[in-house]
Amino acid sequence: MDSREAAMHIERLIKFALKKGLIEELDVIPSRNALMDLFKIEKPYEGEVSEEELESPSPILNKLLDYAVQIGLIEDTVTYRDLMDARIMGLLMPRESEVVKKFNTIASEKGIEKATEYFYKLSQASNYIRMDRTSQNLYWRTPTEYGSLEITINLSKPEKDPKEIEAAKKIPQSGYPKCLLCIENVGFAGNLNHPARQNLRIIPVKVAGEQWYFQYSPYVYYNEHCILLHESHIPMKISEKTFVRLFDFIEQFPHYFMGSNGDLPIVGGSILSHEHFQGG
Numbered sequence: 001m002d003s004r005e006a007a008m009h010i011e012r013l014i015k016f017a018l019k020k021g022l023i024e025e026l027d028v029i030p031s032r033n034a035l036m037d038l039f040k041i042e043k044p045y046e047g048e049v050s051e052e053e054l055e056s057p058s059p060i061l062n063k064l065l066d067y068a069v070q071i072g073l074i075e076d077t078v079t080y081r082d083l084m085d086a087r088i089m090g091l092l093m094p095r096e097s098e099v100v101k102k103f104n105t106i107a108s109e110k111g112i113e114k115a116t117e118y119f120y121k122l123s124q125a126s127n128y129i130r131m132d133r134t135s136q137n138l139y140w141r142t143p144t145e146y147g148s149l150e151i152t153i154n155l156s157k158p159e160k161d162p163k164e165i166e167a168a169k170k171i172p173q174s175g176y177p178k179c180l181l182c183i184e185n186v187g188f189a190g191n192l193n194h195p196a197r198q199n200l201r202i203i204p205v206k207v208a209g210e211q212w213y214f215q216y217s218p219y220v221y222y223n224e225h226c227i228l229l230h231e232s233h234i235p236m237k238i239s240e241k242t243f244v245r246l247f248d249f250i251e252q253f254p255h256y257f258m259g260s261n262g263d264l265p266i267v268g269g270s271i272l273s274h275e276h277f278q279g280g
């Protein structure tokens with residue numbers, strides 16, 4: 001692929017970002033410049049770019065990732081490609097404060113359901129939720145004496161390359177962010193041990209008088225799988241307060257449920273070091 005073709009894919013991506021509301025018309029020139037800088041392209045594409053209806057940016061990102069490998073920006077492994085595509089989309093994201101402002105405006109004018117709809121679509125368009133992967137998850141329903149049970153097999157968490165596992169061992173652990181749920185993940189560039197989150201945005205919510213944050217799960221085990229996380233990196237603990245928090249949340253988000261994996265490793269919770277709930 002030559003730089004002209006890469007520049008054409010940049011135009012496709014800008015069109016996608018405009019259509020999905022990640023950027024606005026006035027953002028086109030600076031976004032193009034930022035992408036050209038990332039890919040070391042000197043001249044924008046000047047030809048026609050055909051209209052397309054894409055659900056996810058991944059077909060365009062895959063082309064740009066191939067180009068990034070070709071010009072030596074990244075190695076050709078799943079982890080490096082995942083770090084790079086978040087970096088690319090990060091250049092097309094509205095700022096954290098803009099997302100929060102828009103979410104709150106929609107919530108007050110049209111209701112909380114419309115606000116979460118906006119935020120879920122944003123989380124997909126930004127490729128934070130990798131729709132090309134999550135669509136590989138297997139779902140089925142089984143009738144049981146307690147009602148219909150939905151079973152999911154998650155296939156969207158990427159497998160690491162053995163070479164990367166080796167390389168990851170050699171990276172000193174910085175301890176920042178402390179875990180995958182800490183608020184410091186917003187905009188984080190990631191490394192071999194920690195996913196890139198330039199395309200993550202979170203919504204502050206007051207729950208039971210405390211500061212919590214709302215986001216979607218990148219692996220969406222079910223529709224609109226969301227996470228409510230505490231502002232501080234404090235361990236999971238089930239107590240009377242748990243129920244106050246859960247009920248306070250569903251009063252504010254009545255179209256969602258919210259629950260806990262519990263604070264014991266045997267019941268399925270994978271991040272016990274950070275107080276959080278899961279809903280949808």
Ligand SMILES: [Zn+2]
Nearest residue numbers: 179182233274
């Ligand atoms: Zn944490």
